[in-house]
Structure formats: C-alpha cells, structure tokens
Amino acid sequence: MGLLKLFWSLNWGARLGYVIVIFFAICALFAPWIAPYGQSQIVGDVWEPLFGEFVFGTDQIGRDMLSMLIYGARNMIGLALLTTGCAFGLGALLGFLAATMRGWVDQVLSRFVDMIISIPTLIFALIVLSATGTAIPWLITVIAITYAMPVFRIARAVAMDIEVMDYVEAARLRGEGLWWIMREEILPNAMTPLAAEFGLRFCFVFLLISGLSFLGLGLQPPLADWGAMVRGNADGIAWGYLHPLVPAACIALLTIGINLVVDTAVQKASGLRDDQ
Amino acid sequence: MSQKLLEVSDLLIEADIDGVWKPIVNSLSMTLERGEIIGLIGESGAGKSTFGLTALGYTKPGCRIVSGSIKLDGVDLTQMKEPQLREIRGDRVTYVAQSAAASFNPAHTLFEQFAESAVQHGKMTMAEARERSVELFRQLELPDPELIGERYPHQVSGGQLQRAMTAMALGCDPDIIVFDEPTTALDVTTQIEVLGAIREAVKARNVAAIYITHDLAVVAQMADRIMVLRYGDLIEEGDARSMLTNPQHEYTRRLLNVRALRETRKGHDEDNVQLSIENITASYAGPKKNVLEDINVNIVKGKTVAVVGESGSGKSTLARVITGLLPPSHGKIIFNGTELNPALSMRSKKDLQSIQMIYQIADIAMNPRHKIKKIIGRPLQFYLGLTGKQKDERVLELLRLIEIPEEFAERYPGQLSGGEKQRICIARALAAEPELIICDEVTSALDQLVAKGILDLLLNLQKELGVSYLFITHDLATVKSIADEIVVMYQGKVVEQGSKVDILTPPHAPYTELLLSSVPEMDPDWLTNLVGKRKRGESPTSESITT
Numbered sequence: 001m002g003l004l005k006l007f008w009s010l011n012w013g014a015r016l017g018y019v020i021v022i023f024f025a026i027c028a029l030f031a032p033w034i035a036p037y038g039q040s041q042i043v044g045d046v047w048e049p050l051f052g053e054f055v056f057g058t059d060q061i062g063r064d065m066l067s068m069l070i071y072g073a074r075n076m077i078g079l080a081l082l083t084t085g086c087a088f089g090l091g092a093l094l095g096f097l098a099a100t101m102r103g104w105v106d107q108v109l110s111r112f113v114d115m116i117i118s119i120p121t122l123i124f125a126l127i128v129l130s131a132t133g134t135a136i137p138w139l140i141t142v143i144a145i146t147y148a149m150p151v152f153r154i155a156r157a158v159a160m161d162i163e164v165m166d167y168v169e170a171a172r173l174r175g176e177g178l179w180w181i182m183r184e185e186i187l188p189n190a191m192t193p194l195a196a197e198f199g200l201r202f203c204f205v206f207l208l209i210s211g212l213s214f215l216g217l218g219l220q221p222p223l224a225d226w227g228a229m230v231r232g233n234a235d236g237i238a239w240g241y242l243h244p245l246v247p248a249a250c251i252a253l254l255t256i257g258i259n260l261v262v263d264t265a266v267q268k269a270s271g272l273r274d275d276q
Numbered sequence: 277m278s279q280k281l282l283e284v285s286d287l288l289i290e291a292d293i294d295g296v297w298k299p300i301v302n303s304l305s306m307t308l309e310r311g312e313i314i315g316l317i318g319e320s321g322a323g324k325s326t327f328g329l330t331a332l333g334y335t336k337p338g339c340r341i342v343s344g345s346i347k348l349d350g351v352d353l354t355q356m357k358e359p360q361l362r363e364i365r366g367d368r369v370t371y372v373a374q375s376a377a378a379s380f381n382p383a384h385t386l387f388e389q390f391a392e393s394a395v396q397h398g399k400m401t402m403a404e405a406r407e408r409s410v411e412l413f414r415q416l417e418l419p420d421p422e423l424i425g426e427r428y429p430h431q432v433s434g435g436q437l438q439r440a441m442t443a444m445a446l447g448c449d450p451d452i453i454v455f456d457e458p459t460t461a462l463d464v465t466t467q468i469e470v471l472g473a474i475r476e477a478v479k480a481r482n483v484a485a486i487y488i489t490h491d492l493a494v495v496a497q498m499a500d501r502i503m504v505l506r507y508g509d510l511i512e513e514g515d516a517r518s519m520l521t522n523p524q525h526e527y528t529r530r531l532l533n534v535r536a537l538r539e540t541r542k543g544h545d546e547d548n549v550q551l552s553i554e555n556i557t558a559s560y561a562g563p564k565k566n567v568l569e570d571i572n573v574n575i576v577k578g579k580t581v582a583v584v585g586e587s588g589s590g591k592s593t594l595a596r597v598i599t600g601l602l603p604p605s606h607g608k609i610i611f612n613g614t615e616l617n618p619a620l621s622m623r624s625k626k627d628l629q630s631i632q633m634i635y636q637i638a639d640i641a642m643n644p645r646h647k648i649k650k651i652i653g654r655p656l657q658f659y660l661g662l663t664g665k666q667k668d669e670r671v672l673e674l675l676r677l678i679e680i681p682e683e684f685a686e687r688y689p690g691q692l693s694g695g696e697k698q699r700i701c702i703a704r705a706l707a708a709e710p711e712l713i714i715c716d717e718v719t720s721a722l723d724q725l726v727a728k729g730i731l732d733l734l735l736n737l738q739k740e741l742g743v744s745y746l747f748i749t750h751d752l753a754t755v756k757s758i759a760d761e762i763v764v765m766y767q768g769k770v771v772e773q774g775s776k777v778d779i780l781t782p783p784h785a786p787y788t789e790l791l792l793s794s795v796p797e798m799d800p801d802w803l804t805n806l807v808g809k810r811k812r813g814e815s816p817t818s819e820s821i822t823t
Binding site: 165185 | 599600601620623625628632633635637640641642643644645646654655658659704708
C-alpha cells in the first residue's frame with residue numbers, strides 16, 4: 001500500500017518512467033515464460049507484416065520479433081547492468097582512493113584517467129574489441145574500463161567534499177585505516193549522488209552496447225539484442241517495412257524511462273521540489 | 277504623535293513541520309516608534325527571527341501568517357501584494373543579516389552593491405549614491421571611506437563587512453532596520469567595534485531598529501526595550517534597564533545568570549604534568565609564515581587549560597599540532613614523560629587513544645549515516661576490543677553518563693538537537709577512555725543555556741573521571757567558568773599565561789585587557805563607557821595592540 005501511495009505522489013513524468021522501467025524489468029526477468037517463441041527459432045516467412053499473425057512480425061530470416069525483443073531486453077539489460085556495476089566498482093574505488101590519499105596517488109590516477117578520457121569512447125571500444133574479439137567478458141571489460149573514468153572523476157569530487165568533514169578527521173585521529181575511512185565514512189555519504197549517476201551511466205552503457213551491436217561488435221547471434229535487430233532489419237526500410245523501427249523504439253523508450261526515473265531521484269536527493 | 281511607526285498585533289505564524297502546520301509565533305504584538313530600538317531575545321527556535329522579519333512583510337518559505345496584522349504607518353503589510361512589498365523592502369524597511377560574508381555577492385565591489393538598491397528604487401543617481409556611501413562608510417568608522425567602496429567583499433575583514441552591510445541598510449534612509457544577529461559570527465574584540473558603530477549610526481539618523489539576538493548582554497547595549505521570547509510566546513517585555521536590574525520572569529533570570537562566575541577550584545600541582553608542549557613552532561605549507569611561534573604550555577593531570585584568542589590567533593592550529601595532524605617544524609610534545617611522535621600516522625594506538633578531540637560543530641563531527649550506537653561504539657571496538665553485548669551495554673552506560681535517553685542509541689545524528697549532538701560527541705571522546713580531551717570551541721555554536729549544560733557536564737565528568745581538558749575558545753565567559761589555567765594567544769604567540777586568578781586580576785597584558793574589556797556586560801551603559809575610555813586612550817583598542 002505504501003508503495004502505491006508513494007507512486008501516486010510522483011509527477012506524471014516520473015510515473016511514466018517507473019511504468020516503462022518496471023515493464024522492461026518484468027520482460028527481462030521472466031523472458032522465457034513471456035516470450036511465445038525462442039530467441040533464435042525460425043517461425044515463419046521473412047518479414048511477415050506487423051500486427052498480423054505475429055504481433056511485431058518476423059525479421060529478415062523469419063524469427064518472431066516479439067520474442068526477440070523480450071529476450072533482447074533480458075540480454076541487453078543484464079549486460080548493461082553488469083557492465084555499469086563493474087564500471088562503478090572500479091571508478092568509485094579509485095576515486096575514493098585518490099580523494100583520501102591525495103598527493104602522488106591522486107596525481108597518478110587523475111592523469112591516467114585524463115589520458116583515457118581524451119580518447120572518444122566508441123572509437124576506443126571499437127579498436128580494442130576488433131583486436132580482442134567480441135566475447136562477452138571482453139565486452140564487459142572494455143566498456144567497464146572506459147566508463148569507470150567519468151565515474152572516477154565524480155567519485156573523487158564527491159569524496160573530496162566529504163573528506164574535509166570533521167567526522168573524517170575524527171576517524172583519522174582515531175587511527176582508522178584507509179579501508180574503513182573509504183567504506184564507512186565516505187561511501188555511505190556519497191551514495192546519493194553516485195546512485196543518480198549510476199542511472200545516467202546505465203543509459204550511456206546501454207546505448208553504447210546497442211551501437212556496438214549495430215556495428216556487429218556487440219552481442220553475437222544467436223543471442224538476440226536490439227542494436228543487432230535494427231541492423232539486421234535495416235535493409236527492410238528500402239522495401240517499405242517498418243520492422244527496424246520497433247527495436248529502435250524500444251531502445252529509445254527504455255532510455256527515456258530511465259532518465260525520467262533518475263531525474264526524480266536526483267530531485268528528491270537534492271531536496272528540490274516541483275513548486276520551486 | 278498617536279500613530280506608531282510599526283504596530284504588530286496578535287500575529288500568529290505557523291510553519292510546515294513535516295507536513296503539519298504548527299504555530300511558531302503565538303499571537304505576539306509589538307509596537308515601535310521612530311528612533312526606538314527594540315531587542316528581541318531568545319534561544320534558537322524561540323521564533324525571534326520569524327517574528328522580527330515580519331516587519332519586512334516577509335515570512336520564510338514554509339511559514340504562513342494565519343492571523344493578525346502588521347501596520348507600517350497605519351498600512352497593513354499582510355494585505356499587500358508581493359510587488360508592493362518589494363517597494364517597501366530595501367527602501368523603508370531594510371535588513372542586516374547574520375553573516376555578511378554570505379550575504380554579499382563576491383563578484384561585485386562593495387559600492388556596486390551599495391548603490392544597487394538605492395538606484396534601483398529610483399532614489400538617487402550614481403553620483404549621489406557615491407557621495408552617500410562615503411558619508412555612511414565614514415559614519416560607520418570604516419577605514420578609507422573614499423576608497424573602501426572599490427574593494428571586493430573578500431578584501432575587507434568580517435567586522436568591516438558587517439559595517440558595510442549596515443551602511444547599505446542605512447543607504448535609503450529607511451524607517452526601520454531589522455538586525456538579525458549581526459555580531460554573532462564575529463570575535464569579541466571585533467564585535468565591540470561593530471556594535472559601537474551600528475549604535476552611533478542608528479541613533480544619529482533617528483532610525484528605528486529591531487535587534488534580534490540570543491545574547492542578553494549584547495541586547496542590553498543596543499536596545500531601549502527588550503522582548504524575551506521562548507517557543508513563540510512572549511515571556512517578558514519591558515524597558516531594557518529595568519529588565520536587567522529586576523527581571524520578573526524565572527526564564528529571564530536564568531538567561532541573566534548564565535554568565536555567573538563559578539567558584540575557583542584550588543590546588544596547583546606542578547609535579548603531575550600530563551602533557552607539555554615545548555618550544556613548538558609550526559607553519560602551513562606555502563608562504564613561510566609561522567602560525568605558531570615558540571609555544572610552551574603545560575597541562576596538569578585532571579585540570580583544565582583554556583587557550584583564548586580571536587580567530588587567526590593560532591589556537592586551533594595548536595590543537596592540530598598536539599593531535600599530530602600538523603607536525604611542528606620545531607619543538608616537541610611530551611605526554612606522560614615520553615615524547616610523542618610529531619606525525620599522526622606514526623603514533624601508537626595507545627597514544628591516539630589517550631588524546632581525544634571534541635569539535636566545534638557537532639553536525640559535521642559525526643557521520644550523518646551512522647547511528648548513535650555506531651558512533652559511540654566504534655571507539656569501544658577499535659581501542660578496547662569490545663564487541664556484541666558488552667559493547668552495547670557500554671554504549672548505554674555512556675549515554676546515561678551524558679544524560680541522554682537510552683533509546684537515542686538507535687537514532688541518527690540528524691534527529692538530535694544541537695546540544696544533544698554535542699553530548700554524543702563528548703560520549704564518543706569518553707568511549708576511548710582518554711587522559712586528555714581537546715575541546716575546540718565546543719560551545720560556541722550553541723545557545724547560552726544549552727552551552728551552560730554542556731560545560732556543567734564537562735566539569736562533572738572531570739570530577740568523576742579525572743580527565744584533563746585543553747579548552748580552546750574565544751569566549752571569555754566560558755573560560756571564566758571552566759578553566760584552571762589560562763593561555764592567552766595573539767597572532768601565533770602566547771601573550772600571557774598563568775592560573776585563572778592571575779590572569780583575570782589586574783594588571784593585565786594589553787591584549788588580555790582588550791579581550792577582557794570586550795566581553796559585553798549586562799550593564800546598559802557598558803558600551804558607552806567603554807567606547808569613551810578607548811577614545812581617551814585609557815583602555816587598549818585593536819589598533820593600539822597591533823602598533
């Protein structure tokens with residue numbers, strides 16, 4: 001009951017955001033039970049029409065689009081969550097370390113991050129992935145490392161503000177070690193801005209994975225993914241088929257949904273209200 | 277003249293506290309005549325600021341006026357629309373805030389900000405504004421009145437900024453000025469100068485003023501009439517002189533007695549020196565200017581040494597040196613007969629345990645995401661190795677010791693009041709079972725009655741546990757009530773040190789004299805007499821000290 005009440009207290013944008021996110025989350029979690037067919041199962045002719053026998057038609061080799069979208073949600077969201085999680089783990093750890101230790105540790109880490117950040121993300125990912133191949137562990141490692149860099153900057157800035165507080169000094173005077181200060185004093189107080197950042201970064205990672213898939217360097221068949229679906233069906237546009245727009249719309253919808261949710265979370269955290 | 281300048285009647289103001297509207301000003305009334313200064317006094321939460329600000333027709337966000345009227349020359353401000361009110365604010369009624377540093381825009385010069393409201397209200401041209409600013413800056417005794425307007429806020433001192441703000445408030449020849457704790461953030465010696473200048477200027481221009489403060493001694497100097505507020509109710513109202521000599525209400529009497537001197541404790545035992553600071557010289561990185569120069573202080577076991585001085589005197593730096601946060605460039609610290617390692621990271625756990633620190637602002641001295649039981653429990657676990665049930669029981673024991681209900685163990689610091697927070701910080705320090713506690717301005721962020729409670733607690737704990745204190749403060753009233761020995765510091769050097777009686781009885785070193793004479797007394801003529809004495813050169817001033 002409490003949750004429902006909380007939901008109605010939100011503005012319409014946030015409500016829409018939550019509905020979208022929860023919808024896709026359910027798809028992702030229960031994909032095998034919801035999807036009418038398997039993600040690589042060929043069920044009909046090439047490009048069967050939308051809203052016919054199959055709700056979203058079939059793709060360029062006759063797989064059910066709806067099932068692919070549902071499995072795609074699972075693959076993409078799962079992959080993006082895992083990758084963003086890794087990026088945050090790495091970025092926040094190094095950021096806190098730089099802020100707490102200061103001095104040369106901070107200098108070395110910050111300059112290294114400056115260097116990586118100056119290379120455009122997509123190009124960096126393309127070059128490394130074309131060298132290493134597109135196995136999922138490599139995909140996660142490469143994207144996590146690139147996205148850990150901006151996270152490092154934010155974590156460092158937030159931690160710098162916290163680090164000057166008297167309670168951190170009190171912990172130092174007590175003789176607490178580095179790990180305690182980072183985990184018990186800084187992390188809980190940095191959670192709010194980092195959580196908001198997580199939402200935004202998740203969107204970026206999600207889009208990057210879609211982009212890589214579109215270019216053929218992301219998830220490989222038979223695993224369904226939205227970026228590759230756009231790519232595969234793209235030729236259909238020339239014949240007047242709208243099939244590639246469906247996965248594209250899903251990518252857009254989920255990104256917007258997450259952004260709406262994150263916006264409210266950030267506003268709540270910073271104490272701003274709509275009427276101000 | 278039958279019509280009063282300002283007439284507030286039966287004003288009821290409510291505030292939104294977690295979604296519930298609760299009254300914070302209960303049907304208060306006030307009248308103000310031209311040229312009169314009225315003092316509003318009370319602790320935080322008394323509603324004095326909320327009530328005082330209504331003279332501007334203003335209520336803070338989250339507050340609303342439920343009933344009552346505010347008549348300025350017979351016109352009711354509660355009936356006015358925002359644009360009309362804006363005409364009045366900054367023109368007929370002006371405001372001087374507590375922190376001038378936060379109220380000035382750092383990107384503009386003082387003069388630009390002075391002229392802004394006057395020119396915007398169409399009252400004067402730029403040239404007239406310039407002339408007027410010089411005149412007012414001179415009246416408020418700012419140095420270089422012709423040129424100081426060209427400076428930026430960060431280029432003048434805190435006291436000067438507060439006076440510049442008063443000049444701004446006087447710029448449009450208002451009828452009323454509302455002063456909201458204008459000297460609370462200043463050192464005692466600076467406070468005097470600001471108080472004197474404000475009073476002269478206000479009296480000379482026959483402006484009425486509402487002076488909001490929590491310090492009865494300050495209001496005694498400024499106000500003709502005093503209203504004592506508590507929890508939104510009027511406790512007592514009357515003529516300043518008669519209220520000070522003959523307070524009617526119990527609460528007013530308690531406010532008056534806050535500053536009463538405590539008996540001096542005897543016993544001076546040189547052998548039992550616990551901490552001795554020998555020839556300490558220290559400086560921060562950057563320009564090689566010593567913040568501390570050749571400091572020698574001894575702390576006797578179970579006694580309190582108070583280090584007194586204004587901001588910038590190096591007294592907090594001394595605490596940083598003792599705790600090891602700032603290794604000194606010269607000199608050594610001897611604790612219980614052995615030399616302490618200058619750097620924090622090289623000290624043993626035992627050394628860290630025996631010296632604990634309590635901070636000025638309890639809000640940022642406790643991690644807001646930790647529960648009280650974790651805050652107090654951590655030193656128990658860290659130093660004494662207590663865990664589980666033993667630890668929980670000791671936490672409750674400590675809570676009882678600092679007179680805090682046991683159920684607070686489950687709360688977060690944000691759910692506590694200022695005084696309660698400071699008590700928790702004391703408990704955290706005690707949890708380590710230290711031999712010396714460094715108290716850095718522990719009461720200066722608190723209301724007087726709350727501060728008195730904290731000092732009482734510290735003294736009782738000392739009696740019970742035999743712990744020594746190094747008490748850093750700028751407040752001489754605190755020193756008088758708690759110290760056994762006093763060290764007076766000025767610009768990084770010790771000016772005078774000795775037992776409390778020696779320091780507090782004449783003859784004094786000139787700086788000590790200045791500090792002592794600057795503490796406001798409950799006598800309404802005190803400021804007038806002091807300013808007179810200083811002008812005649814019978815009493816030292818900040819200028820005579822520095823030259």
